[in-house]
Amino acid sequence: MDKNDERTVERYRLHADLCKVLTDPKRLMILESLRHGDRSVGELAEAIGVALPNASQHLAVMRKAGLVDSRRAGTTIVYRLGEPTIVDACDIVHRIVERRVALRPGSLAVSARQPFARAGHG
Numbered sequence: 568m569d570k571n572d573e574r575t576v577e578r579y580r581l582h583a584d585l586c587k588v589l590t591d592p593k594r595l596m597i598l599e600s601l602r603h604g605d606r607s608v609g610e611l612a613e614a615i616g617v618a619l620p621n622a623s624q625h626l627a628v629m630r631k632a633g634l635v636d637s638r639r640a641g642t643t644i645v646y647r648l649g650e651p652t653i654v655d656a657c658d659i660v661h662r663i664v665e666r667r668v669a670l671r672p673g674s675l676a677v678s679a680r681q682p683f684a685r686a687g688h689g
Contacts, residue, residue, distance in 0.1 A: 588632040593617060594625050595657060597646075601635065602654045605647045 589595060596615040600606055606614070612622035626646060629635045636649040648654070 585632055585634075588628055588634060589653075589657070591625065593621075594629055597622075597625060597629065598634070598648070598654055598657060601646060601648045602651075605645045607640075607643045607645050609643075611646065 593615050600614045612619045633649050635646045637644050637646050
């Protein structure tokens with residue numbers, strides 16, 4: 568295998584690692600919440616309906632992957648999107664999911680124009 572092949576394999580490995588981070592619905596909900604602005608851990612925990620320690624665990628995984636950044640504001644840790652374009656990627660996947668759901672007999676599909684995590688809220 569030459570160096571180009573090794574680089575290609577490494578890129579796909581990194582791609583797969585990033586996608587693994589996005590396999591949890593709660594993490595997708597965190598991204599949706601952060602698309603609207605910076606949020607504290609407590610605000611994110613409330614928004615996604617989990618306990619504070621659970622939200623912190625999700626955020627640690629996302630921070631390690633570079634999807635979120637954090638900063639201290641007094642005694643509060645505030646999070647923001649580390650890669651803001653990730654929500655565009657999630658929107659694309661959401662539209663694919665919505666098309667597939669709409670094809671199911673008797674489905675109550677949500678509009679494909681809505682942001683990715685909103686389908687579960689209404």
